[in-house]
Amino acid sequence: MKKLAQIVEKMHNRVRPLFERGGPLHVFFPIFEAADTFALTPDDVTPGPPHVRDALDMKRTMMFVVIALAPCTLFGIFNAGYLYNTVNQVEGATWITHILRGLRIVLPIIIVSYAVGGFWEVLFALVRKHEINEGFLVTGLLFPLTLPPTIPLWQVAVGISFGVVIGKEIFGGTGFNVLNPALTSRAFLYFAYPAQMSGDNVWAVTDPSTFPQGFTGATSLAVAKAAPAGSDVIAVLRDAGFTFKDMIMGLEPGSIGETSAIAVAIGLVILVVTGIGSWRIIAGGIIGTAATTLLINALPASVRSVAPHLDLPFHYDLVMGGMFFGIVFMATDPVSAAATTPGKWAYGILIGFLTVTIRAFNPAFPAGNMLAILFANVMAPLIDQIVLALHIRQRAAWKGALHRA
């Protein structure tokens, strides 16, 4: 390993002068820097105290979010292929053909997201003369996972461009953005191209010769909302093929990476154990979901019989739609979330509360979680300001008490 590192270093040092000040390719220095430090950790030494530093850096931090997303990505690929083969009644389909088909559907979306988003990231880095931020590795993967598998590739390109430029770079780049860039991209597509982003026809890729209109396959969320008055929502879901067990597994119509609660849970464990995702936000989100659902479940029976989806128990709410995925991967983005410890709880609870409320009472937006998180992003600085004001008051009181003691 050491030997290999030295060989790579020698190669890099040979081309380095081209990119340094005065070199013909100096404009592209951020690209060289990114490639160089991608292959090898930088050779910087600490400029002053502390003279020792931890081995962890931002690249590794962000890469672990990507690793945490891997189960969702892999399952999403499998699910997309599985749905294709099932809907089109492909003969002799096995799990291998599911995966191959899924790769053909999903990989182009991810590649376009990374390529177009990466272009903007690099362009801003070159113009602003700063390094290329690794946060993009996360955004570029998060965004495709929230899309339906039928999304046209040009919309992927437009969406990620909007998210990176308007959602992040105009605020000053990574660390300064108010909204989560991946969610900004998705929200933009959701409102700009609703036909390709929602409804019942977008969740399975089909062979146009057999299904000229696309395949009509509703998500569990849509099925629950459409349950006729007076019916038992659980039974309606079951009849449509959505048992609780199935929804945890995730072999169902939905956004590419969001359907499997198990895959999300694996990501959750990776994020929380490595300390990269805030467990407080996730716990707050689950508590908010549970508490709000229980309140809604307690509404008078006359109200609930009109809209049977109000009867959905909380563990259904958690695994349906993008809820769990959103709480684990979107809400925990540290830049757009609340930064104070009590604030993180409040922020998580707010997201859970808003998601369930939008789902229960606003039939126009099944994607309640996305809107809830974006709203909470906007509220996060306010939450922090309140916590800070209380902290300052408490500090003054504490000092006074210590002095009197």
Place this chain on the structure above:
Amino acid sequence: MGASAVINIRKGLDLRLAGAPAPEIVDLSPSGTVTVFPSDYEGIKPRLLVREGDQVKRGTPLFFNKKSDAMRATAPAAGRIKSIAIGPRRIIERIVIEVSGKDEREDFRKHEPDTVLRMPRDEILAKLLTTGLLIHIRQRPFSRMADPSVQPKSIFVNGMATAPFQADPHVCVRGHESAFQAGLNALTRLTSGKVYLCIDPRASHPSPALVNAQNVETIGFTGPHPAGNTSVHIHHVDPIKPHDTIWTVQAADLILIGRLLVEGTVPEGRVIALAGPGVMEPARRYYRARIGESLEHILKGRVDTGEQRIIRGNVLSGAKTSFSDALHLRDNTLNVLPESRERRLLGWIMPGLDQYSQSRSFVSRWMRRDALWAADTRMHGSKRAMVLTGLYDQYVPMNIMTDFLLRAVLARDIEEAVKLGILEVEPEDFALPAFVCPSKMDLMGIIRQGLAQIEREGI
């Protein structure tokens, strides 16, 4: 006896680094010269009292403060003034004394440790001013030399050393137990409030001088670093409010003040710790060295080959220096770290069994919890924007929201920074957050700059 109260610190981290000093003291044979740095006396304008070629005794004043002529700096050894180096803008950079064989000294009158308890405040202060030893008594906020015209609310003596490779006062005090007590006695005369001595009740080499100290309130602090930082002690015992003044002394420095009182002369030397992975193993221990001794003399033959970083102080908060420097007045620790520019392949994805990290994304954090690591000066990453939140709080055991304090300083919002507690901290309190920061930010520099701005502009 022992601590009257024990405060348990939970947040923090004891770095698991190899290279600690063995708790034994050896005498260092003196070299021919000692150096005095007027810049050690921050805030004073020195006017020279000697010229090159003059003979001085140990304790002879070398210069006084133009702003208040009571304050003097004295020679740490007897001999001849070999050179006075003047830098740009006529700043006196260093005064080098060629040490003569015979140890002549100025007499400052001896006292019994008990009689110090009855000495008037002014007499003690006058002694500290005319010998220059007042420099060891610091004043918070801003950590400057104590202003004798101010009555401090209380005085904190730091008898701990939780930072890696920091000289342990329990070792430094050996042989000077009664002088240390005399120093404590003197402090009780300087404040109408209390004198607190903060110690580790579970110290590995306890000295009775600290454990059984008299006439002061002894407070125990247990737990990981920074449990031994003065800011943490003050914060948990008697926090600074705006317009409060608190004096602080390192126990190792108080020994010098005590020796001045009981020996009646300016101490010729002190005990220093030499440690760190860049020091050869048998040389990692404590030395009795002259104050102002040249670093080259101390380090020669004791430091590993290869590029090494010499640090005055410890690896977390000390200052980078070189062989051509000398022991400054308040130095009691020298650390040496190998400079390493080694680059690791694909650091963002490797399991990292051979890397020291607090992050659980490294296998070493799981598999090699008890290992001691040979640290070096690698940055391990590039500077990035502040992204993670709540991480620094885990390493600052004070009622302070570190993220927001740092942001307030970066936004130059002094008022907010004061409300969030900047006057209670020192840059050294942000050494651990800076160590773990994955964005590789200069957190200590941010705090230093914030304190400087407040001092300049006033609260």
